[in-house]
Amino acid sequence: DAGVIQSPRHEVTEMGQEVTLRCKPISGHNSLFWYRQTMMRGLELLIYFNNNVPIDDSGMPEDRFSAKMPNASFSTLKIQPSEPRDSAVYFCASSSPEGGYYTGELFFGEGSRLTVL
Amino acid sequence: DAKTTQPNSMESNEEEPVHLPCNHSTISGTDYIHWYRQLPSQGPEYVIHGLTSNVNNRMASLAIAEDRKSSTLILHRATLRDAAVYYCILRGAGGTSYGKLTFGQGTILTVHP
Numbered sequence: 001d002a003g004v005i006q007s008p009r010h011e012v013t014e015m016g017q018e019v020t021l022r023c024k025p026i027s028g029h030n031s032l033f034w035y036r037q038t039m040m041r042g043l044e045l046l047i048y049f050n051n052n053v054p055i056d057d058s059g060m061p062e063d064r065f066s067a068k069m070p071n072a073s074f075s076t077l078k079i080q081p082s083e084p085r086d087s088a089v090y091f092c093a094s095s096s097p098e099g100g101y102y103t104g105e106l107f108f109g110e111g112s113r114l115t116v117l
Numbered sequence: 118d119a120k121t122t123q124p125n126s127m128e129s130n131e132e133e134p135v136h137l138p139c140n141h142s143t144i145s146g147t148d149y150i151h152w153y154r155q156l157p158s159q160g161p162e163y164v165i166h167g168l169t170s171n172v173n174n175r176m177a178s179l180a181i182a183e184d185r186k187s188s189t190l191i192l193h194r195a196t197l198r199d200a201a202v203y204y205c206i207l208r209g210a211g212g213t214s215y216g217k218l219t220f221g222q223g224t225i226l227t228v229h230p
Contacts, residue, residue, distance in 0.1 A: 111160050
């Protein structure tokens, strides 16, 4: 089975440009998570969805960030306008419930490395 | 969210067992103890999880203290490929913490040949 697929793997852009990161979760998983990793702050949860509905977006840094999950097999994380401090590795992860509780494992993608100049 | 405390770094020799400790004194009764690791330039990878009893899988063993305020991840024979950052995480089973993983700084494990 294919794992969580993220694209692009690397993105270099200039400040002010719009950036869109994409994620395809594992088929059958109904929870999807977006994380950001920097040297200074480590891994931070930005937002997560359950059955395509955003459950907790308290980690989204500011209004420049938005995330959507139009269907069970696709999610996007958009930054508009981008700033140099947004440079980070962005990870998407998916999970399936076990017995109604999220005790199961999260499967992470390989990440999208974003550099904003 | 309940927090965990781990040593910043540990070292081991190849083929020797490694015991990675984690303190979680404020754990609640419904929190699961999860361990993930992150190899260089990769996303985090699930290692093991448990609630009250010790757990074993093909990757590692998880020993949970009787009062659940601490746990230990055991790699029975470290290999060079086990060099990674290991995260001990408490994961809520319901409510607003439904499914969330909050990563700390983790333990950087160095394995020497």
